[in-house]
Amino acid sequence: MEKLIITAAPTGSLPRKSKTPHVPITPQEIADCALRCEDAGASILHIHVRDEQENPSDDPERFAAVFEKLKGRTELILQISTGGRAGTDLESRAKRLQLRPEMASLTTGSVNFPTSAYVNPPDLVEALAAEMKRLHIKPEMEIFDLSMIENALQLQKLGFAVAPLHFNFVMGLRGAMPARVEHLVHCRSCLPVDGTWTVSGIGRAQLPLGVHALLMGGNVRVGLEDNIYFQKGELATNQMLVKRMADLSRMLGRKVATPNEARHILSLVDKDSRS
Ligand code: MG
16 A cells, blocks of 8 residues: 555634634744644645635735745645635636645535535636646645546546546535545545545544545545544644544554655656746
């Protein structure tokens, strides 16, 4: 089995300092937290940024500030979210790609969040995919239901994305796929043979789905974006969640990938040929 790739998703769009003091909000906090997560075993950093009021921000300057603070200090694969909570149109979501992260998230369909609709029309998805392809950014296909797997494969068929594809199954969010291992097994069975995958269990599903994924040969995303608790009643820090997954993986006989090993497993384009 390949080594386990752990993605840290430390910030997201939702948790605020009033809910947990451990959520990193400013670029400095995000960068410092990222380095602690790297030490704990993470190889990918999934990045959202916030404004002064802690609201989700689409300001490319803020993404640039995170990159700047991390420059020369980390091997982490930087993965920018192109999620639409901060701004829904193409321009708002594509501007940050000009930073040319190695990876970016790409949701390939629409879904109802608990209190809003997350709308990703086909032309927007194709345009984001095309821009990622042009900039040699590897998309992480964000899968909230089965149709989105098919949509991702269709993107590849139409030339908007290049194999091998990488998928993230987001499970346990109300309105999307329930966090059940049967669904995880089925999702995996829908992937092309060369596809790689990770799972993001929401809330209390983060730990059990992560353990299933690591035993199944998949990869795991943890962090306060998806879950703020270490266990019932105890708030987590991001690095605690990363470390627990790394420890469990080693305990269960699977080694944890370094960022450079993750680059190889995910077939990321090497730096020299990206220019
Ligand atoms: Mg996200």
